[in-house]
Amino acid sequence: MTDEAQWIANVLAGDRQSFAFLVSKYERMAFTLAVRIVGNREEAEEVVQDAFVKMYRSLPDFKGTCKFSSWFYQIVYHTAISSLRSQHFFVDIEEAEAADVTFAEQESASSLLEAKDRKEIISQTLKALPSDEALLLTLFYLEECTIEEICQITGLSTSNAKTKLFRARKHFYTALEKKMKQETVNLL
Amino acid sequence: MEDIDKLTRKLMEGTAERPSPTLNERIMRLIFSEKPLRKRIVYVEPLPRIGTIAGCILVYLAVVLLLFVYCRVEGITSGSLLEMLRPYSPLLLLASCAIPLYLLGVWVDQRWRKHRI
Numbered sequence A: 001m002t003d004e005a006q007w008i009a010n011v012l013a014g015d016r017q018s019f020a021f022l023v024s025k026y027e028r029m030a031f032t033l034a035v036r037i038v039g040n041r042e043e044a045e046e047v048v049q050d051a052f053v054k055m056y057r058s059l060p061d062f063k064g065t066c067k068f069s070s071w072f073y074q075i076v077y078h079t080a081i082s083s084l085r086s087q088h089f090f091v092d093i094e095e096a097e098a099a100d101v102t103f104a105e106q107e108s109a110s111s112l113l114e115a116k117d118r119k120e121i122i123s124q125t126l127k128a129l130p131s132d133e134a135l136l137l138t139l140f141y142l143e144e145c146t147i148e149e150i151c152q153i154t155g156l157s158t159s160n161a162k163t164k165l166f167r168a169r170k171h172f173y174t175a176l177e178k179k180m181k182q183e184t185v186n187l188l
Numbered sequence B: 001m002e003d004i005d006k007l008t009r010k011l012m013e014g015t016a017e018r019p020s021p022t023l024n025e026r027i028m029r030l031i032f033s034e035k036p037l038r039k040r041i042v043y044v045e046p047l048p049r050i051g052t053i054a055g056c057i058l059v060y061l062a063v064v065l066l067l068f069v070y071c072r073v074e075g076i077t078s079g080s081l082l083e084m085l086r087p088y089s090p091l092l093l094l095a096s097c098a099i100p101l102y103l104l105g106v107w108v109d110q111r112w113r114k115h116r117i
Helices: A003-012 A016-038 A041-061 A068-084 A103-110 A118-128 A131-142 A147-154 A158-187 B002-012 B023-032 B050-074 B078-116
Strands: none
Touching: A003 A016, A003 A041, A016 A041, A016 A068, A016 A131, A016 B023, A041 A068, A041 B023, A068 A147, A103 A158, A103 B002, A118 A131, A118 A158, A118 B002, A131 A147, A131 A158, A131 B002, A147 A158, A158 B002
């Protein structure tokens, strides 16, 4: 039995103290996802608190047929969407094919890898992107969720998730290149 | 495609947002205001297997057949059989009452346990 499975079993047996381990493990990623969706730190903390309470209450219904993290992120996602009071989080996309990331954009992004303020620049770039794109990029590239897991969390179809992720990546690199150019101009 | 994925992963590394240090404590306070969870135990009465039922029927038929053959060989009629069993009648009555009483006890015990769970 893994540590996580043991904590869940303990909580189910009435040991609420073991829940602290689950909180420690997942609070940061839950908070990151909530921030990406609601775009506000205070509101995101409220969302995370609600999501953990909901998770605690529904823990007896967790059947273990999927990853615990995906199941919990689904709760975070729905709690955050409810707080937005909007049913349409994902923006409908036009049919036109999106272009892939250009060589120049890749080069520009690569130069950022060694930069001291990389985290800050990336965070700012993600904030500038539409919420749904920032969420998909976070789930796929930061939390390393598979497309199937993303579909389970967000309720998107596989093809839709792939298309949106492709576009989100393109927008991310375009925004990053613009930001880098701006930074260079500012330095000069 | 894979190179872009790798590069994007590297760029995104360590960019998870950090919540306020009191968030964990606030969540745990909320959890402690909730009722502790209890395991939901479902009592499923085991069903007898087909093999067990068929085995019981076969044993029962074999016993009846043996008795029948014994009576035929010994030339025992129903009248003489009753005469033979008369001295054992209190014992037979006791056994025939004890077995149903035992089964009733087991059933009541099971029902009681089920309600306790």
